[in-house]
Amino acid sequence: MKILQVQKKHILPLLLIVQIITVKILAFFPETIENYYSKGFYPIFSKGLRSLFGGLSFSFGDVMYGILIFLLIKWILKNRKGFFRNWKVNGLKFLSILSIFYFFFHFLWGMNYYRIPLHEKLNINKEYEVADLEALTEKMIAKSNELQVRITSNDSVAVINAYTEKEIFEMAQIGYHNLPQDLKEFDYNTKSIKQSLFSMPLSYMGFGGYLNPFTNEAQVNYLKPKYTTPFTTSHEMAHQTGIGSESECNFIGYLAAINNSDDYFQYAAYTTAVRYCFRNLEEIEEGKSKPYLEKLNKGVLKNFDENEIFWKEYQTPINTFFEYFYDNFLKANQQKDGLESYSKFIGLLIGYEKNQISN
Template sequence: MERQKTYKILTLLLLMQWAFVQILSQYPSFIEKYYSNGLYLYISKFMRLILGWLPFSFGDLIYIALIVVILYSIFKLFKKKKIALKTAFFKIGALASILFFVFHLNWGLNYLRPSLSSHLKIDNKPYTDEELITFTKKLIHKTNQIHYSITNNDTILIQKNISKKEIREYSFEAYKQLATIYPQFKHQTSSLKNSLFSVPLTYMGFAGYLNPVTNEAQVNYLIPKNSYPATVCHELAHQIGIAPESEANFVSYLATKHSKNPFFNYAGSTMALRYCLADIYRKQPAQFELLKKELNKGILKDLKESQEFWQSYQNWSEKYFKLFYDSFLKANKQKDGIKGYSKMVTLLINYYNIEEHQL
């Protein structure tokens, strides 16, 4: 009886927590000062200190345990001759209440902070097709230069003799270099790991994620090596409190751009190029074909290899996982959902305009 009462109280608290978050969302400056640059810094550092040294993902083990508990509870529920729907409702509500609280306390409130564009004083104005094409041409030229500096041959696919473990280690050097320019992106204490769910992640179409409970950055170890540095830096951006996907991509671009490692420069530049070319393809397919011809053949081989990798794992379930993630983002005040990834191009072009056209 006492347990049933606890379930009811926790379910009621879920509604109160939701209402409280809605109120907090109206005060992004408060979140920025007291949570993102206050409480969160201590929570995230503490979690990385106690779990970062583990060679495996503790957060993934929590997920596995949670899945087992949920499946077992469902099994027990249907095994009973009479299903107590009311009891089941409050049990689910209690679990959801605990998860809601831990998620927002440990990381989720970062969704409510002011936008990165306002923080870095970057305009958020829509770009014209002309600006998009001009920027993409500059980016193609820069990417070609980086590619040639590594291969000394514009037709060769980059085959870098570096392990993914070394890439993960070097990513922190990239953030140290970025912090000399933007101190707000300072990253301390490593907690970056391969995901135990890399195979299912690939089938779902995801390259990585941050565990909001343990603050461990998880990377899909199956993804192609040439895009691995940008993915790692993307997850590290989440780890320092950059929540929206487009903003995490942009910080990843900045980290790889300012890195002293040409391989990181290349990974970040090709990531940005993919977003720009995809945007042009949607708007002007003929212009896309013209721009594609300006790329080094070695880069085209790289882009094709990446596309073939993801296509080889495409399946019927991917769209449902993407739909779920889209709903998750919208529930966390990301009104554009998964389409928010395209805001990366807006950040890139407006940043390019204020940085005196320096790529």
């Protein structure tokens, strides 16, 4: 009986190793994952989860996380005496829990990290010349300025989004219904978007939102500047459609927002693109974005300042830690550029627009 009990303690930790190896092997077969998981199992099961939890006025996933965090803290406090002395037993318990989470993470959503990359499916060349980036920057600035004046009727006034978060969540679906024909597979149905109950911790962690892979609820940080909320919402919805890559979610979220009939959605998308264009210009040469920055309306610059001030207020060592953690998490899940992958959507956008012109 004692031997059997020892074996049981090792089953889940051993299964964790098996799972990791299996996932790494499956990563070599993106076509299989694309056809049988991302286009087969996942759309059906994720729609079921959104149907189950989408109607709730609160985030069920956040409540679930809250309970789990409470139970974890309670377990640690209960076992604090001799915790490290019993490291083998406690280590096996931790690995057993990790094994369960690892399985459900990949089963319910995580395998989307290993599907066929979007640039391959759409035959997009992500590489671009400096002139391409400069041309896109000019275009994004012009669009941002135009929309800022249209919304405020004054080029020196910051845009203040007049909608509630609930209204933004409802309207976000319009842009997905209007996606170009070659992206119709990412049309969004069965809404499940929530204000995160952990918006304060998310702010300290540096996150504007996230997808709960276990409930398929899109979580949005409601504390951050509201003018950015339409784009954040569109980005998290892209995760719900089965996209793992952050650059691809930025790309799909951008296209969904600019194809929305609402000016606030378009403004959020174009101003976000401007910031990423500036970041990429600075990577090429320090100070290269300055001449373009001077072309923005004062109202747009005020929105940028509002965003920068907000995130600086929450900049702590906690933020630095989670940036490091999430950077490595992304690198371990097919996104070799880590956090830099967010800005890589500019290459996707340039290549996609070139394809549209040539076609």
